[in-house]
Amino acid sequence: MAKQAGTRLNQLPLDTRAFTGRGHELAQLLELAGLPGPDGVPGTVVISAIDGMGGVGKTALALHAAHVLTERFPDGQLFVDLQGVHERTPRDPGDVLVEFLQAFGMPPGSIPAETGARAAAFRDRLAGTRTLLVLDNAGSEEQIRSLLPGTGGCLVLITSRLRLKGLDDAYPLNLDVLPIADAIALFCSIATPGRAAADAPLLEEIVALCGRLPLALRIAGAILRGRRSWSLQHLADRLRANRANRADRADLTAFFDGDRDLTTVFDLSYRSLGNDCQIMFRYLSLVPGPDADAHAAAALLDTDPDTADDVLQDLVDHNLLIEIAPGRYRLHDLLRLHASTLAGTVDPAAERETAMDRLLSYYSHCAQTASVTIARVPRPAPDGPAPVHAPALGDPGIARAWLRAELPNLEAAWNHAHTSHLDHHTTALAAGLAETLRTDGPGPRALQIHQAAETAARSGLPATHADALSDLGRLRRIAGAYSAAAEALEPALRIYRQLGNRFGEAVVLLELGEVRYLIGDHLGAADVQEPALEIFRQLGNRRGEAAALNGLGRVRFMTGDYPGAADAQEGALRIYRQLGIRYGEAAAQTNLGEVRSAIGDYPAAADALERALEIFRQIGNPHGEAINLTELGELRSRTGDYPAAADALERALEIFRKIGSRLGEAAALHNLGRVRHRTGDLSGAVDVHERSLEIYRQIGSRGNEGWALNSYAATIAxxxxxxxxxxxxxQALVINRERNMADDEAISLEGIGEHHLHVGATAQAVENLKAALEIYQRLGKRTDVRRTQDRLAEAAVGGM
Structure with missing residues (x-):
């Protein structure tokens, strides 16, 4: 029955007892209710458009806010379900106006026939009142425009699965899933506290399996409350089983409590889409990773990125897709399950496989292209045709940023290819991941990926197998597994030579040189680096030439040829600068800093190292940054700035451990031990020296073991x-002579001479000190020469 004019209307449905959370959103709505106009009093209609995916709790929030605000709007509260996305036909606004006018007491015969006249009569009834309207489940802006008041003092709360962008005066409020604490609280309030009593991790898993979506939480809680024999663990097992095999049988059947059905809720939103949006929605469920951009979506659908982005934005407007950052989109977990079920029903398996093949090819080709751009050591170009549409990745900064942004998707794509036994994609994606995993880590994950890729590559082309072996050898070398690195690199070298692939041969020779350098076989390193340099020069590959010069410079440094080392590093630096390869420039500067520090030119060394550190940080290369900090820490220690030295080394140690570089970790520990020794913390020095030595022995770094033994011996003395x-x-002397490490050999001899001086064996002391002096003089190490000469003079005086 219609109410008489002047009678207060209250059409609000019952507020839910289990309303939970939404404190921030509720505060926003309460604030809107009191917004004044320009003159300090309410002068315009205040409208809040609450949008969000189906089941996210839009109606619950609007109704709860309306009940809280009842006293602020004493002239009435109106409510209507517009059925914008519903099993039934959306409500006609003209029919809704008839119901509102009758509720205000207007006789049916007096209600105008036209919608516009009805809207005018409705606005007249609301004029001068403080009335609250809840327009629930709106399907479009057009459906609600005639239902809006015309003068100030009223508040309109609109809920919709669509983003109503056409309401210029509305305050948008997009509703997301619940925070985890609120999700747990909602689930427990529905299930009743006694039924939901359990350890926090299990509750966290259940609400995660519900996607923290309020409707899913309510359904799961109601099911648990109604199934008296079920435990919380049993519910979790059932929810988990629904996700166990997305491709075959995963769906939303677990979210049905006899009344509410999440599948139906989502399907209503899906059916409201156009054909292109429906196809995109289904195919997005194929994306292995957490999100996608327009290029990836275009690859899936075999279209162009602009067209794909238009469709993606339409899905965002329907709240079936989340734009987590400009141009990056993610499906909610439960919507992904629904999309997957639809895809399995609608799209033939062959078409889905073809779409996935396009996506994996897109990811691998772009990742390999970006890796070629940022690599200091040359990499082979991507195999196979380029995608029709791909981002421009020729700039190193853009390429590195793309690799880092896409890393979760690239790893997920690799996992899909590997578990699906798609060998070609497994090897191609691993090749694309090689550079970013090398610089950013984590090392164990990198090794896992490349070991599996090498296994997969055995069934493919020999060149592909050699590429996989080369990457695996490089990663093993970085991890400190030198013997295993050589075991991968040597067969790669044989394959490249059999194929006449000079480029691949030179790359592997460089890597073998690095391995030999790190185990202290410096002559052996030069034996492979010099032919690598020659091949790269013959090929006109300037990047490879610079990398070979860089490696040779390090070998010359370790054998005491400081002028030759500086010459090689300066040559590498010139080429890297000409090519604009900032990582290579920073690496060459770091090595130059080490050379200059060794000959006592500390200001020039500091300048080179600080320039390199700035570049590494600018380009975001943590591995290079940590190497540089290790060298900078040693330099600061030599110049007596021990706090700065310790700070640099502690930061290096943290980075090395994070990325899984055991070699780097051992080097940072070694240098930290030297700092502690110099500052008098001998017990602290022993601790880190022992840890450093243990790592070097574990990874088989024989040359570094000799280096570490010298420093450890000095602390023990x-x-x-x-x-x-x-x-x-x-022990150190044996290793250093065996590995032709002249500088470290001299340090061992000097230490032995110091021992003989201490016990009074002057003749033996002089013999060892003279041998050390001869090496220092040959190496041109002026500071060490002066120190040893002083000790020999003291020995001569003491022996008289």
Whole structure:
């Protein structure tokens, strides 16, 4: 029955007892209710458009807010379900106006026939009142325009699955899923506290399986409450089973409590889409990773990125897709399940496989292109045809940013290819991941990916297998597994030579040189790096030439040829600058800093290292940054700035551990031990020296073991255990001579001479000190020469 004029209307449905959370959103709505006009009093209609995906709790929030605000709107509260997305036909606004006018007491015979006249009569009834309207489940802006009041004092709360962008005066409020604490609270309030009593991790898993979606949480809670024999664990097992195999049988059947059905809720939104949007929605469920951009979506649908982005934006407007950042889109987990079910029903398996093949090819080709752009050491170009549409990745900064942004998607794509036994995609995606995993880590994950890729590549073309072996060898070398690295690189070299692939041959020779350098076989390193340099020069490959010069410079440094080392590094630096390869420039600067520090030119060394550090940070290369910090820490220590030295080394240690570089970790520990020794913290020095030495022995870095033994022996001697120190120096001497490490050999001899001086064996002391001096003079190490000469003079005086 219609109410008489002047009678207060209250059409609000019952507020839910289990309303939970939404404190921030509710505060926004309450604030809107009190917004004044320009003159300080309410002068315009205040409208809030609440949008969000189906089941996210839009109606619950609007109704809860309306009940809280009842006293602020004493002239009435109106409510209508517009059925914009519903099993039934959307409500005609003219019919809704008839109901409102009758509720205000207008006789049916007096209600105008035309919608516009009805809207005018409705606005007249609301004029001068403080009335609250809840227009629930709106299907479009057109459906609600005639239902809006015309003068101030009223509040309109609109809910819709669509983003009503055409309502210029509305305050948009997009509703997301619940925070985890609120999701748990909602689930427990429905299930009743006694039924939901359990450990927090299990509750967290259940609300995660519900996607923190309020409707899914309510259904799951109601099911648990109604199934008295079920435990929380049993519910979790059932929800988990629905996601166990998305391709075959995963669906939303677990979210049906006899009344509410999440599948139906989502399907209503899906059926409201146009054909292109429906296809895109279904195909997005094929994306292995967490999100996608327009290029990836275009690859899926075999269209262009602009067309794909238009469709993606339409899905966002329907709240069936989340735009997590400009141009990046993600499906909610439960919507992904629904889309997957639809795809399995509607789209033939062959078409889905073809779409997935396009997507994996797109990811692998772009990742390999970006890796070629940023690599310091040359990489082979991507195999196979380029995607029809791909981002421009020729700039190193853009290429690195793309790889990092897409890393979760690239890893997920690799996982899909690997578990689906798609060998070609497994190897191609691993090749695309190689550079970013090398610089950013984590090391164990990188090794896992490339070991599996090498296995998959065995069934493919020999060149593909050699490429996979080369990447695997490189990653093993970075992880400190030198013998295993050589075991991968040597067969790669044989394959490249059999194929006459000079480029691949030179790349592997460079890598073998790195392995030999790191185990202390410096002559062996030069034996492979020099032919690599020659091949790259013959090929006109300037990037490869610079990389070979860089490697040769490091070998010359370790054998005491400081002028030759500086010459090689300066040559590499010139080429890298000409090519605009900033990572290579920074690496060459770091190595130059090490050379200049060794000959005592500390200001020039600091300048080179600081320039390199700035570049590494600018380009976001943590591995290079950590190497540089290790060298910078040693330089600061040599110049007596021990706090700065320790700070640099601690930061390097943190980065090396994060990316999984055991070699780098050992080097940082070694240099940190030297700082602690120099500052008098001998017990602290022993601790880190022992850890460093242990890592070098574990990874088989024989040359670095000799280096570490020298420093460890010096600390032991400072603690007064001279016999043990002598034994350590003698062990180091054997290794350093075996590995042709002249500088470290001299340090071992000097340490042994110091021991003999301590015990009064002057003749033996002089013999060892003279041998050390001869090496230092040959190497041109002026500071070390002066120090050793002073000790020899003291020995001569003491022996008189």
């Amino acid at each position: 400072a603690l007064g255990d001279h016999d043990r120190a002598l034994s350590l120096y003698q």
